[in-house]
Amino acid sequence: MQDIVSSHTISVLVDNEPGILARVVGLFSGRGYNIESLTVAETDAKERLSRITIVTKGTPMIIEQIKAQLDRLVPVHRVRDLTVEGPHIERELALVKVKSTGEKRVEALRLADVFRAKVIDAKTDSFVFEVTGSSDKVQTFVGLMESLGVVDIGRTGIVAMSRGGEPL
Amino acid sequence: MKPEESATTGADLLVKALIDEEVEVVFGYPGGAVLPIYDSLFKQNRLRHILVRHEQAAVHAAEGYARSTGKVGVVLVTSGPGATNAVTGLTDALMDSIPIVCLTGQVPTHMIGNDAFQEADTTGITRPCTKHNYLVKAVGDLARTVHEGFYVARSGRPGPVVIDLPKDVLMNKHDYVAPKMPVQHKSYRPQVKPELKKVEQAIEMIANAKRPIIYAGGGVINAGPRASKLLTQFTRLTGIPITNTLMGLGSFPASDKQFLGMLGMHGTYEANLAMYHCDVMINIGARFDDRITGKLAEFSPKSKKIHVDIDPSSINKSVRVDLPIIGDAGQVLDDMLRIWKAKQPKLDQKALKAWWAEIEKWRARDCLAYKQGKETIKPQFALERLYHHIKDKDHYITTEVGQHQMWAAQFLKFEQPNRWMTSGGLGTMGYGFPAAMGVQIAHPDALVIDVAGEASILMNIQELSTVAQYHLPVKIFVLNNHYMGMVRQWQELLHGGRYSESYSDSLPDFVKLAEAFGAVGLRTGDPSELDGVIKEMIKIKKPVIVDVLVDEKENCFPMIPSGAAHYDMLLGPEDKAAKPISEEGMVLV
Ligand SMILES: Cc1cc2nc3c(=O)[nH]c(=O)nc-3n(C[C@H](O)[C@H](O)[C@H](O)COP(=O)(O)OP(=O)(O)OC[C@H]3O[C@@H](n4cnc5c(N)ncnc54)[C@H](O)[C@@H]3O)c2cc1C
Ligand SMILES: Cc1ncc(C[n+]2csc(CCOP(=O)(O)OP(=O)(O)O)c2C)c(N)n1
Ligand SMILES: [Mg+2]
Numbered sequence: 001m002q003d004i005v006s007s008h009t010i011s012v013l014v015d016n017e018p019g020i021l022a023r024v025v026g027l028f029s030g031r032g033y034n035i036e037s038l039t040v041a042e043t044d045a046k047e048r049l050s051r052i053t054i055v056t057k058g059t060p061m062i063i064e065q066i067k068a069q070l071d072r073l074v075p076v077h078r079v080r081d082l083t084v085e086g087p088h089i090e091r092e093l094a095l096v097k098v099k100s101t102g103e104k105r106v107e108a109l110r111l112a113d114v115f116r117a118k119v120i121d122a123k124t125d126s127f128v129f130e131v132t133g134s135s136d137k138v139q140t141f142v143g144l145m146e147s148l149g150v151v152d153i154g155r156t157g158i159v160a161m162s163r164g165g166e167p168l
Numbered sequence: 169m170k171p172e173e174s175a176t177t178g179a180d181l182l183v184k185a186l187i188d189e190e191v192e193v194v195f196g197y198p199g200g201a202v203l204p205i206y207d208s209l210f211k212q213n214r215l216r217h218i219l220v221r222h223e224q225a226a227v228h229a230a231e232g233y234a235r236s237t238g239k240v241g242v243v244l245v246t247s248g249p250g251a252t253n254a255v256t257g258l259t260d261a262l263m264d265s266i267p268i269v270c271l272t273g274q275v276p277t278h279m280i281g282n283d284a285f286q287e288a289d290t291t292g293i294t295r296p297c298t299k300h301n302y303l304v305k306a307v308g309d310l311a312r313t314v315h316e317g318f319y320v321a322r323s324g325r326p327g328p329v330v331i332d333l334p335k336d337v338l339m340n341k342h343d344y345v346a347p348k349m350p351v352q353h354k355s356y357r358p359q360v361k362p363e364l365k366k367v368e369q370a371i372e373m374i375a376n377a378k379r380p381i382i383y384a385g386g387g388v389i390n391a392g393p394r395a396s397k398l399l400t401q402f403t404r405l406t407g408i409p410i411t412n413t414l415m416g417l418g419s420f421p422a423s424d425k426q427f428l429g430m431l432g433m434h435g436t437y438e439a440n441l442a443m444y445h446c447d448v449m450i451n452i453g454a455r456f457d458d459r460i461t462g463k464l465a466e467f468s469p470k471s472k473k474i475h476v477d478i479d480p481s482s483i484n485k486s487v488r489v490d491l492p493i494i495g496d497a498g499q500v501l502d503d504m505l506r507i508w509k510a511k512q513p514k515l516d517q518k519a520l521k522a523w524w525a526e527i528e529k530w531r532a533r534d535c536l537a538y539k540q541g542k543e544t545i546k547p548q549f550a551l552e553r554l555y556h557h558i559k560d561k562d563h564y565i566t567t568e569v570g571q572h573q574m575w576a577a578q579f580l581k582f583e584q585p586n587r588w589m590t591s592g593g594l595g596t597m598g599y600g601f602p603a604a605m606g607v608q609i610a611h612p613d614a615l616v617i618d619v620a621g622e623a624s625i626l627m628n629i630q631e632l633s634t635v636a637q638y639h640l641p642v643k644i645f646v647l648n649n650h651y652m653g654m655v656r657q658w659q660e661l662l663h664g665g666r667y668s669e670s671y672s673d674s675l676p677d678f679v680k681l682a683e684a685f686g687a688v689g690l691r692t693g694d695p696s697e698l699d700g701v702i703k704e705m706i707k708i709k710k711p712v713i714v715d716v717l718v719d720e721k722e723n724c725f726p727m728i729p730s731g732a733a734h735y736d737m738l739l740g741p742e743d744k745a746a747k748p749i750s751e752e753g754m755v756l757v
Contacts, residue, residue, distance in 0.1 A: 030296050068481035074300040074320055077355045
C-alpha cells in the first residue's frame with residue numbers, strides 16, 4: 001500500500017519573481033523527484049503572483065515530502081494537491097502541424113472535427129490544429145495524427161483547477 | 169528630496185540596516201565588488217569587522233558565533249571567488265540549521281550575464297545551499313531585502329540566506345527607511361504554536377507508555393536555551409530516559425542519571441538499544457538522520473513515534489511517525505509541561521522501573537571503555553583528561569570532523585546548550601577552528617577549544633593569522649593519530665585494511681607552525697605529561713596548538729556499520745570479524 005506510485009496534480013501559488021521557476025525545478029531535480037508536466041504563468045498581475053501546476057509521480061510518502069518541500073520555499077504562498085483534495089479538472093492544449101496532401105489531408109481534417117480541434121493555420125499542403133482537453137484526449141489526437149503527416153507538436157502541459165466555487 | 173540629493177549610498181544603507189538588525193560583528197574578506205561596503209564600514213564604529221583569511225572560514229566563524237549566541241551570524245564576501253569560497257560554509261549552515269546572512273558582492277547590474285571580471289551566478293550557485301537567496305537589483309529594495317533576509321534566516325527552521333549586491337546598487341543613493349519590526353512576511357510564516365489537541369494526545373501516549381524514550385536533537389538548541397530548560401524539567405518530572413543526537417548535545421545535562429548519552433552510529437549501547445526496544449519514542453527537534461536510524465526497516469520497530477518539529481518537511485521524510493506535532497520545540501515543551509502538571513497522569517511506575525533496570529544492564533556493558541596503558545596516549549584518555557581540567561571553567565567546544573569528533577561527543581560532557589559546535593550534517597573538515605574563532609569573538613573571556621584531527625586542522629590552518637591579529641586565545645587540541653582516522657577505520661572495516669591515501673604524510677611541525685604565527689605550540693605523546701600540558705594550555709592567554717600524539721591504531725566504538733540495525737553494534741575491535749558488512753551496507757556512506 002505504502003509503495004504504490006501514483007500521479008498527483010499539484011497547484012502552487014508563488015511570487016512571480018526572478019528565479020522562482022529555477023527554485024521549484026531545482027527542488028525536483030535536486031531531490032530526485034519526477035516532473036511529468038509543469039506549467040507556469042502569472043495569474044495575478046496586481047499582486048505579482050504566478051500559478052504553477054505540476055504533475056508528479058510518487059509513493060504517498062514522497063508526494064507528502066514534495067508538498068512539504070514546496071511549501072517551505074520562501075516565495076511559495078500555497079500548495080494544493082488537487083488529486084487528493086476532491087474533484088478537479090485538468091486541461092492541456094496542443095498545437096499539431098500536419099503536412100500532407102490528398103486523402104491523408106482530408107482524413108486529418110475529419111479527425112480534427114471529431115476531436116473538436118480548430119484549424120488555426122492552413123496552407124495548401126499543411127494545417128496547424130489547436131486541440132484542448134484532458135491529456136488523454138490530446139495524446140489520443142496526437143497519436144492518431146501521427147500516421148497522417150505530423151511534422152511538429154507543441155504541448156502546454158497541464159493546467160488544473162478544483163471543481164466548485166472555492167479558490168486555490 | 170530627490171534621490172540624488174539624499175546622502176545615503178546603498179553601502180551606507182546596508183550598514184544602517186545591519187545596525188538596525190543589532191548586528192555587532194561581520195566576518196568577511198574584501199574585494200572589488202564590495203569596496204563600497206568596506207568604505208562604509210571604515211567610516212563607522214558600530215559594526216566590528218573580523219578579517220578572516222579564507223571566505224569558507226568566514227562562514228564557519230559566523231556559524232560558531234551564531235550557534236553559541238542564538239543570534240544570526242553575518243558574513244561579507246566579494247563577488248566571484250569570494251562567493252564560491254563561501255559555498256561550503258553555506259551548505260554546512262543549511263544542513264545544520266544555522267542562521268546566517270551572507271552578503272556577497274556582484275558585478276554591476278548592467279554587466280550581469282556578460283562573463284564580467286569576477287562574475288559568478290551567485291544566486292544560481294547558492295540556490296540549493298541556502299534557505300533563500302536574493303539578488304538586489306535596485307537600491308530602493310536594499311534595506312527591505314536585508315531585513316527580510318534576517319527574518320528568513322532566523323525564523324522557523326533557521327538557515328543561511330545570501331543577499332547578492334551588485335556594485336552599482338551599493339553606490340546608488342536612496343533614503344533609508346527604518347523597518348517596521350517585526351517584519352511581516354507575505355508568504356513565509358512558519359507555524360510555531362502547536363495544535364493543543366495534538367500535544368494532549370502526545371501526553372496521553374506518553375502517560376500510557378511502558379518503555380518510553382526521549383530522543384532530542386538540534387531543534388531544541390535552535391529553539392533557544394529556555395527550550396533546553398523545559399526539556400530538562402519535563403524529563404525529570406516524568407523520569408523517562410533521554411538520549412541526544414550529535415546536534416542536540418547540551419540540551420539535557422550529560423551528568424544526569426537519566427541521560428543515556430548520544431545515540432546513533434557512534435552512540436552508546438544503552439541509547440541505541442533503548443531506541444530499538446522502546447514502545448513510545450518522543451522525538452523533539454531531531455530529524456531521523458541516517459546516522460541515527462541505521463537500517464530503516466529495523467529502526468525501532470515496536471514503537472509509536474511522536475515527532476515534534478518546526479519544519480513539516482522533516483515529518484515522515486524517512487521514518488513514518490504516528491503523531492507529528494508542528495511547532496517550536498520550546499512552545500511545544502511549554503504546553504507538554506503545563507498539561508502534564510495539570511493532568512498529573514500516572515505513568516506505570518512498575519513498568520518504568522523494569523525498563524530502567526533493563527537499561528542499566530545495557531549501561532553496565534560500559535561500551536565506551538578503553539584501556540589506557542603507560543606507553544601511548546589513548547585519544548579517549550586525552551579527552552577525559554581535557555574534560556577534567558575544563559569542566560569547572562566557562563568553556564565552549566568546537567570540533568573538526570573524524571574520529572576525534574566522535575570521541576569528543578562521547579567523552580566530553582555537555583551540561584548546557586550552545587556550548588558545542590560541530591559540523592553534523594555536512595561533516596565539514598576545517599569547520600572547527602574558524603567556528604572556534606567565531607565563538608571566541610562572541611565570548612571573549614571564555615575558554616574556547618577546537619578538538620581537532622591532524623588532517624582536518626590543515627583545511628583551515630590559515631586562520632592562525634586571524635587569531636593572531638585579533639588576539640583570540642583559541643585552543644586547538646589536536647588528537648594526532650597520523651591518519652585520517654575515520655577513513656582508516658572504514659578501510660579497515662570495509663576494504664580489507666588497504667589504507668589507500670589515508671596516512672597523514674608530511675605533516676608540519678605543529679609547534680613550530682604555531683610559533684610562526686605568534687601562537688604557542690605544545691606537544692606530548694606521554695600519558696604522564698598529558699595533565700601538565702593541558703593545564704599549561706589553559707593557563708596561556710594566547711592561541712595555542714596542542715599536538716597530542718595519540719595511539720595511531722585506535723578505532724571509535726561503539727559503531728553501527730552503515731546499513732546495519734541498532735542491535736548489530738560493534739562494541740570493540742574483537743567484534744568486527746564476527747559480523748561481516750552486508751553488500752547493501754557497502755554502498756552506503
Ligand atoms: C563523522 C560523523 C559521524 C556522525 N555520527 C553520528 C552519530 O553517531 N549520532 C548522531 O546523533 N549524529 C551523528 N552525526 C551527525 C549526523 O550526521 C546529523 O547531523 C545529526 O544526527 C542530526 O541531528 P538532529 O537530528 O538533531 O538534527 P538537526 O540537523 O540539528 O536538525 C534539527 C531538526 O529540528 C528541527 N528544528 C529546528 N528548529 C526547531 C525548533 N525551533 N523547534 C522544533 N524543531 C526545530 C529542524 O527542522 C530539524 O528537523 C555524525 C556526523 C559525522 C560528521
Ligand atoms: C572537507 C572534507 N573532505 C573529506 C571528508 C571525509 N573525511 C571524513 S573524516 C576524514 C578524516 C579526518 O582525519 P583527521 O582530521 O585526522 O581526524 P581523525 O579521524 O583522525 O580523528 C575524512 C577525510 C570530510 N569529512 N570533509
Ligand atoms: Mg587523524
